[in-house]
Amino acid sequence: MSTTPRPSTTRRAALGTGLLVGALVVAGCGAGGEASSAEPAASGSAGGGAPAGDREITVVATDTPAYSGPLEIAAETLEADGWTVDITYVTDIVQPNNAVSTGEFDFNFFQHGAYLQTFNRDNGTDVVPLFYAVGSPAGVYSVTHDSIEDLPDGARIALPVDPANNGRALHLLAGAGLLELAEGAQVVSTSQEDITDNPRGFEFVEVDQQTLTQTLPDVDAGFLFIRQAIEMELDPNEDALLFEDDLDAIPYRIVFGGAPDAVGSEKTEALREAFQSDEVRAFYTDFYGDWAPLPWDEDPQEQVADWWTEG
Missing domain, CATH: 3.40.190.10 (Periplasmic binding protein-like II)
Known part of the structure; x- marks a missing residue:
């Protein structure tokens, strides 16, 4: 060969x-x-x-x-x-x-x-x-909290800053009943501007997607791509607080x-x-x-x- x-x-x-x-x-x-x-x-x-x-x-x-x-x-x-x-x-x-x-x-x-x-x-x-x-499919992870219910009011949550990924965690949180988004907001174009109700007062920290793994220990929770979670030795099935289905992704x-x-x-x-x-x-x-x-x-x-x- x-x-x-x-x-x-x-x-x-x-x-x-x-x-x-x-x-x-x-x-x-x-x-x-x-x-x-x-x-x-x-x-x-x-x-x-x-x-x-x-x-x-x-x-x-x-x-x-x-x-x-x-x-x-x-x-x-x-x-x-x-x-x-x-x-x-x-x-x-x-x-x-x-x-x-x-x-x-x-x-x-x-x-x-x-x-x-x-x-x-x-x-x-x-x-x-x-x-x-x-x-x-990606998810929301935490190194300090064991479940999505454990997130405190005012929790700091890291999001990727690039527009294509910015709304993925927001849609996951909305699907869990923790946020409300504008009607018809599409996941590929959703941003914080589409949040219509944030009853828990979550604070969103936007970072370059390449630094999400470094940011996770400094926030209450954060969005991770699947390869990033695996690189951090996190199990998507057991460690993700919220996780996308492939058909939704x-x-x-x-x-x-x-x-x-x-x-x-x-x-x-x-x-x-x-x-x-x-x-x-x-x-x-x-x-x-x-x-x-x-x-x-x-x-x-x-x-x-x-x-x-x-x-």
Whole structure:
């Protein structure tokens, strides 16, 4: 089996300086994070518009085990099938969509559908969800209180500041009868402005999503993505005060993003088939547990219209 060298630590360090100014300009989406960039790919190498015979797949992905683990498994399968795979890992959540939108990379792998749509809206990009990787229900956790009923009046609760995730904990709290939200408030666009009644006087602390784990010990409760809870050795089934159902969290399923012309392309189908494999399934079961939702028989292109309604 032929192999392609993965980006080295030195290369990844270099990625952190190239487009710093651009990252600061687009950071208005509220995502925050450390700026990164990548060296431009050759013209015509992005998305489904690659020239005939192009057997290279380029991916920019987030540098955490929950993403790099399954992606490396898929890369080995692709390389065994004759593809060249170039993966660049970054730590921010701003540049990967810009890099795909400008044609620097074929695909990105770091985000859920709701964040993707919010980013497109706020930054004028046109990246589309190509296929699902894994469901990503999240929850509200605490290291000081054992149940949601134990939260005191005036409890400080940490929320991610980015608009796509800001309302998830608010909807969980509203579903538990602890808040009231404006009628018709959509989870992907809800913010504190949609709170119509806060009888317990909860105080919400908004932080960058990358710092939620560091913030949790300093507040009464906080929102965590499932991978963050697992990294903190918290059990979603036992330790979450409130937890989303996967069907309620369809906009928050993790997707592979690409250019519009990548939908149904040879590269996309090759990557999808390699990723949605028994080996990757085993990785997710080992990493998340038996409950890990893998909606591989569903198509985000058919569901994307239900994620977002303007207004």
